[in-house]
Amino acid sequence: MxxxxxxxxxxxxxxxxxxxxxxxxxxxxxxxxxxxxxxxxxxxxxxxxxxxxxxxxxxxxxxxxxxxxxxxxxxxxxxxxxxxxxxxxxxxxxxxxxxxxxxxxxxxxxxxxxxxxxxxxxxxxxxxxxxxxxxxxxxxxxxxxxxxxxxxxxxxxxxxxxxxxxxxxxxxxxxxxxxxxxxxxxxVIPYLKSKPMWAAVIVAGAMAIATAAIPHKLGLMIAAISGIAVGLSLHMMQSKKHSTQGKTHE
Incomplete structure (x- = not known):
């Protein structure tokens, strides 16, 4: 065989x-x-x-x-x-x-x-x-x-x-x-499926408006960095929370 x-x-x-x-x-x-x-x-x-x-x-x-x-x-x-x-x-x-x-x-x-x-x-x-x-x-x-x-x-x-x-x-x-x-x-819209993504977009949009008067369009950099930082932070927090919950259930 x-x-x-x-x-x-x-x-x-x-x-x-x-x-x-x-x-x-x-x-x-x-x-x-x-x-x-x-x-x-x-x-x-x-x-x-x-x-x-x-x-x-x-x-x-x-x-x-x-x-x-x-x-x-x-x-x-x-x-x-x-x-x-x-x-x-x-x-x-x-x-x-x-x-x-x-x-x-x-x-x-x-x-x-x-x-x-x-x-x-x-x-x-x-x-x-x-x-x-x-x-x-x-x-x-x-x-x-x-x-x-x-x-x-x-x-x-x-x-x-x-x-x-x-x-x-x-x-x-x-x-x-x-x-x-x-x-x-x-x-952008297809990516709005999670809280971190929504937070990143909202923060970036708000910061872009708030910093619109900054010369040389530097406000766009501030808005982009702020959005990425907030979205990534929330994503890491969620991942850590899920990891902790998984260990608790074991």
């Missing part, structure tokens, strides 16, 4: 790559207007055409690019823009911490590439891949497919937005800047 355990068939790297791109398509559809909007508003906000394209190619961070654009239009200093976008992107540390055990076996160049391609959309797609399949030996090719699909879409939509801005110079009068605010609200 053969008692050997049959190992699941290993998916090829090309299949992993294609599956990663496919898993990201629904998220790409939602990001298309976001990328076009960035390209359209870039030049009127004070960023050159080449600067807009370079930012999408090199920075590749939708929310941070919009924030940088707003600060640039408001005349904020470069150090303030860099510091503010850095704070906004701190959430990627949580994404990275979650992925570390899954990519520990990969060489440094792969991990560097994955770090550059880490976005909300790719993290969501790749998280499902890791949850659904135990074999992660070639899961980085799934990640690469997701990343390149998202990256190509973002750069292409930026270029399209820039072109539309050139064809219709008065697009800044169409109220697209309001659409940018609505887009951010739409990004």
């Amino acid at each position: 053969n008692n050997s355990v049959t190992m699941p068939r290993r998916v090829s790297r090309s299949s992993e790559f294609v599956n990663g791109a496919k898993a990201t398509i629904p998220l790409i559809i939602g990001a298309i207007p976001f990328g076009i909007l960035f390209g359209t508003l870039a030049e009127p906000s004070g960023l050159s055409v080449l600067g807009a394209l370079a930012m999408s190619l090199i920075v590749f961070a939708g929310a941070s690019q919009f924030i940088a654009l707003g600060l640039l239009a408001a005349g904020a200093a470069v150090p303030v823009i860099i510091a503010t976008t850095f704070v906004v992107n701190l959430r990627h540390l949580l994404y990275a911490a979650n992925l570390v055990p899954k990519v520990r076996h990969l060489p440094q160049h792969w991990r560097a590439l994955m770090a550059f391609g880490l976005t909300d959309e790719t993290f969501a797609a790749v998280s499902n891949r890791y949850l659904q399949q135990e074999d992660i030996r070639d899961a980085h090719w799934f990640y690469l497919g997701s990343f390149l699909a998202m990256y190509s879409n973002w750069v292409l939509c930026t270029a399209l937005g820039v072109a539309l801005g050139e064809l219709f110079p008065d697009m800044t009068q169409w109220g697209l800047d309001f659409a940018m605010s609505v887009t951010f609200i739409g990004m």
Whole structure:
């Protein structure tokens, strides 16, 4: 009698790559207007055409690019823009911490590439891949497919937005800047599923209003740091409480 355990068939790297791109398509559809909007508003906000394209190619961070654009239009200093976008992107540390055990076996160049391609959309797609399949030996090719699909879409939509801005110079009068605010609200709402998240948003919003008069838009940094601090503190308190309750029941 053969008692050997049959190992699941290993998916090829090309299949992993294609599956990663496919898993990201629904998220790409939602990001298309976001990328076009960035390209359209870039030049009127004070960023050159080449600067807009370079930012999408090199920075590749939708929310941070919009924030940088707003600060640039408001005349904020470069150090303030860099510091503010850095704070906004701190959430990627949580994404990275979650992925570390899954990519520990990969060489440094792969991990560097994955770090550059880490976005909300790719993290969501790749998280499902890791949850659904135990074999992660070639899961980085799934990640690469997701990343390149998202990256190509973002750069292409930026270029399209820039072109539309050139064809219709008065697009800044169409109220697209309001659409940018609505887009951010739409990004935040799905995350409001816990008390720490609600607290972070409320505190950040209140601090943004309270510090609006501070020069160089420094109030945005204060608001972001305050929101993160309050949300993280509540999350840690809840985790500690649940841990204590679990030990009590044992």
